[in-house]
Amino acid sequence: MKPFNRYTLRVVIPYAVFSALWILLSDKILEALISDTATLTSLSIYKGWLFVLVTSLLLVGLMRRQWQVRQRDFARLEAHVAERTRELAETSRFLDALVDHISSPIFYKDATLRFKGCNRAYEQAFGVSREQFMGKTVLELAYLPQADRDVYQAEDAAMLASGQTLSREAVMPFADGREHQTLYSVSGFRAPDGSPGGLVGIIVDITPLKEAEAALREAKHAAEAADRIKSAFLATMSHELRTPLNSIIGFTGIILQGLPGPLNDEQKKQIGMVRNSARHLLSLINDVLDISKIEAGELTIAHEPFELAASIHKVAGMVRPLADKKQLPLRMEVDEGLSPMTGDVRRVEQILLNLLSNAVKFTDSGSVTLAVRKVQGYTGPAVRISVTDTGVGMAPEHLTELFQPFRQIDSALTRRYEGTGLGLAICQRLATMMGGQIEVKSRLGEGSEFSVTLPCDVQGTRT
Structure with missing residues (x-):
């Protein structure tokens, strides 16, 4: 505490000034007014008593004034503290409501790793009320397997000491009787003096995501299998179709050469159309065969x-x-x-x-x-x-x-x-x-x- 503050100085300075003026001027004033030595000596005694009386009244007046000033300052401070307390209470209620409306379970612990609170999603996920685990450590939570409790306690202690964040996937039994795939994250934070302050944790249920991934993988495998079957079918059918088409192309070529006998112009035109159509169809089948081999992973590149x-x-x-x-x-x-x-x-x-x-x-x-x-x-x-x-x-x-x-x-x-x-x-x-x-x-x-x-x-x- 400081030896002097502004309130003390407001009393001491006027008192000191008045005392100094009294000492310096009182004797001179009396000497100027009274020349008798005996009378001056007698009045000096009364002057001392008067000094004490006057300075006492002065001190009382000064102290009362400063007391009133202190009271006004204290009242303003008290009103400010009340306003700040009300604001902090409103902020706390807002934050509690905000955390309660988050769909993922959230919890927080103090520096002794004991639960200090959670949101509504945590209560619903594990089927417990806050009163059931407030002040307890994770080692005392019966709804978690013992092996898991030991792991969580060790991880919490490490994060509390380091002030870092741990995130990992974890399987947790929820109140619905199912084991849920979750993303478990816990972070340590520091107190204002730098010492470990506590932990904040959040549990995100990723079971729907995992189920969707599994369904997607299964659908992908089924689609790939169906695609392989389709490609194999196309490749097989293409081979089966190429043989008769090659025969058609070959025989129409022989007929157009006139080997079986002469053809008139109209017959040559019609047979030529048959051969061209067969060649076009064979080209199409070759393309289908190529794309099928590529998609089936069976096409080889020569070197x-x-x-x-x-x-x-x-x-x-x-x-x-x-x-x-x-x-x-x-x-x-x-x-x-x-x-x-x-x-x-x-x-x-x-x-x-x-x-x-x-x-x-x-x-x-x-x-x-x-x-x-x-x-x-x-x-x-x-x-x-x-x-x-x-x-x-x-x-x-x-x-x-x-x-x-x-x-x-x-x-x-x-x-x-x-x-x-x-x-x-x-x-x-x-x-x-x-x-x-x-x-x-x-x-x-x-x-x-x-x-x-x-x-x-x-x-x-x-x-």
């Missing part, structure tokens, strides 16, 4: 050396008659000195043939350009094969559907241009399997550019 330039000219020669029929120039821009590639020549040619055939099919005027460039890929030397056309093009919102199996972006185009929507899906999957990627740029009514980048050394892989 053999081949000349990319030779494959490019071979495929271009196959597509050129289709372009000539539509009077479309087929331009070639191939870098000189292309390095030999190592990979699956059949699958590379399949991608190139599909991209060139699509470019010619969807272009009625203008031209088709095939460009092959040497580039640097992620893992070493690579080639970039681009096919650019001046055809119908595509709107930006349709590009996301472009590589989906059995999808064509416009039903009107489906009627005008034959196709199943498998070709680009197969190209995209084959490019990925060979360590490459396929990209597309397109503008509606102006044309498209498909580019596939492949490493020069394609490792043999399987999906």
Whole structure:
């Protein structure tokens, strides 16, 4: 406590000033008024008594005034404390109500690891009232197995000492008789002086989430099994259909050659239509077989050396008659000195043939350009094969559907241009399997550019 405060000084200073003035001026005043020495001596005695009386009255007046000041200050302080107490009580009630409305069980403990409170969700989850466990430790909670109580007590003690947070999954028996999967979290906090203050814990019931995850996994496994069965069925049926189709193509070829006998023009036309239809159906079945093998994880990528330039000219020669029929120039821009590639020549040619055939099919005027460039890929030397056309093009919102199996972006185009929507899906999957990627740029009514980048050394892989 300080020796002097502002209230003491308000009494001491006036008293000291008055006493000093009395001592300095009283004798001089008496001497000026009275010249008789005997009378001065007698009055000096009365002067002392008067000094005591006057200063006593002064002290009483000063102290009373300061007491009134102190009383007013105390009253203001008392009103402020009452207001703050009321505010804190309202805040406490608000926080209690807020915690009570949280759906997850919440509890808190003091520095001795004894329960000091919980919310309504905790009471409902474990079928207990606050009065039943207030002041107890977790070791005294009968609704928890003994082994679990020991674990929780040890964890609580560690978090209290460290002031850190522990979060883990835990299985807890709830009041409904079931064991619930929960996310248990407990945090230690410090008192104002830095010592351990207590614990706050929250228990989040994640049983519905776990059940949903289990159901999702089961559904995923069932879907994968169904997809494998579908792919296996398609692969089997494709093999079964290819044999009679090859026979139809072969026999119609023999008939068109005139080996069994001469045909008139109408017969040649009809037999030619049969052969073309059979070839179209065989191409469709081959596509279905390829996509089925890819989805079933049964398609193998070869690892053999081949000349990319030779494959490019071979495929271009196959597509050129289709372009000539539509009077479309087929331009070639191939870098000189292309390095030999190592990979699956059949699958590379399949991608190139599909991209060139699509470019010619969807272009009625203008031209088709095939460009092959040497580039640097992620893992070493690579080639970039681009096919650019001046055809119908595509709107930006349709590009996301472009590589989906059995999808064509416009039903009107489906009627005008034959196709199943498998070709680009197969190209995209084959490019990925060979360590490459396929990209597309397109503008509606102006044309498209498909580019596939492949490493020069394609490792043999399987999906």
